[in-house]
Amino acid sequence: MIAIIGGTFDPIHFGHLRPALDIAEKLSLTEVRFIPSATPPHRWQPEASAEDRINMVKLSIEGTKPFILDDREYHREGASYTIDTLKSIRFEIGNDQSFSMILGLDAFQSFTSWKDWKDIVEACHIVIAARPGYQIDETLDEYLATRVTDNIDDLKSFAAGKIYFCDVTQLDISATMIRDKLKNQQSCDYLTPAKVCDYIESNKLYGSDK
Numbered sequence: 001m002i003a004i005i006g007g008t009f010d011p012i013h014f015g016h017l018r019p020a021l022d023i024a025e026k027l028s029l030t031e032v033r034f035i036p037s038a039t040p041p042h043r044w045q046p047e048a049s050a051e052d053r054i055n056m057v058k059l060s061i062e063g064t065k066p067f068i069l070d071d072r073e074y075h076r077e078g079a080s081y082t083i084d085t086l087k088s089i090r091f092e093i094g095n096d097q098s099f100s101m102i103l104g105l106d107a108f109q110s111f112t113s114w115k116d117w118k119d120i121v122e123a124c125h126i127v128i129a130a131r132p133g134y135q136i137d138e139t140l141d142e143y144l145a146t147r148v149t150d151n152i153d154d155l156k157s158f159a160a161g162k163i164y165f166c167d168v169t170q171l172d173i174s175a176t177m178i179r180d181k182l183k184n185q186q187s188c189d190y191l192t193p194a195k196v197c198d199y200i201e202s203n204k205l206y207g208s209d210k
């Protein structure tokens with residue numbers, strides 16, 4: 001069973017890493033691919049370059065099984081649409097292997113505005129990580145509601161198409177918070193791995209001149 005977690009990772013932080021590890025352990029994932037978005041279609045553009053964001057992901061996951069970096073969106077032209085990424089991974093792993101996309105609850109709340117969102121649900125399972133400050137929407141879209149399961153075995157028995165809400169370590173950390181701290185010449189220690197803090201400092205990212 002493999003999973004992906006996509007994001008701008010501007011920068012990556014423990015609020016990405018610990019919940020992804022919780023999910024990996026809970027679902028016995030053999031691989032979790034971190035996929036930095038080069039040109040995200042849904043939001044303002046990242047502050048750090050794609051190269052820097054990729055380097056920070058690399059530094060933060062090295063040595064942690066089953067995390068790996070997947071930089072395919074960086075090598076693709078144009079906006080990074082999730083459906084294109086999922087299709088290319090599906091092509092590689094075949095139609096039978098269980099494959100999940102990890103999303104924070106905040107990201108899931110706007111999911112029905114994503115390009116080809118119904119096709120996304122057909123292409124993978126969606127595993128939703130609880131996130132401080134966000135509640136499960138009581139009026140979940142009907143199409144999505146029929147896919148929800150609380151049985152982990154469903155994620156193993158089916159290759160795609162299920163939606164699973166997962167309890168994870170609650171860390172009220174965001175990349176915005178880290179960027180704001182750095183702009184104010186505050187430290188990002190203990191919000192993201194030390195190697196990422198060192199990288200930010202050496203490369204003077206996010207207005208940090210410490």
Ligand code: ATP
Nearest residue numbers: 006007008009015103104107131171173174175176
């Ligand atoms: P920003 O503050 O710049 O919007 P972010 O901290 O939300 O960034 P992203 O790179 O946009 O980070 O997030 C990538 C994925 O990780 C998304 O699915 C998001 O919901 C999830 N995520 C981010 N932070 C957390 C957190 N603290 N807990 C759970 N999920 C998170």
